[in-house]
Amino acid sequence: xxxxxxxxxxxxxxxxxxxxxxxxxxxxxxxxxxxxxxxxxxxxxxxxxxxxxxxxxxxxxxxxxxxxxxxxxxxxxxxxxx
Numbered sequence: 001x002x003x004x005x006x007x008x009x010x011x012x013x014x015x016x017x018x019x020x021x022x023x024x025x026x027x028x029x030x031x032x033x034x035x036x037x038x039x040x041x042x043x044x045x046x047x048x049x050x051x052x053x054x055x056x057x058x059x060x061x062x063x064x065x066x067x068x069x070x071x072x073x074x075x076x077x078x079x080x081x082x
Contacts, residue, residue, distance in 0.1 A: 005013065017027035048056070 013028060014024055017024045020027060022030075
C-alpha cells in the first residue's frame with residue numbers, strides 16, 4: 001500500500017514510530033488497522049437512548065396487527081418473470 005503524506009505528517013509519523021521503537025511501516029499499519037476497525041464498529045453499532053429503546057422493546061412485545069394492504073401485497077401474483 002502506498003500513499004502520499006505531507007512533510008509535516010511524515011515527520012509526525014516517524015517521531016511516533018521512533019518513540020515506540022517501531023518501524024514506520026509497522027507503526028502505520030497498526031494505526032491504520034486500528035482506525036479501520038473503529039470505523040467498521042461505529043458503522044455496525046446502533047446507539048439509542050435508553051428511554052427510546054424501552055419504547056421500542058415495548059412495541060416489539062405487542063402482538064402483531066393485521067395490515068390488509070400488506071397482506072394483499074404479499075399474496076399478489078408477482079409482475080416480474082424469472
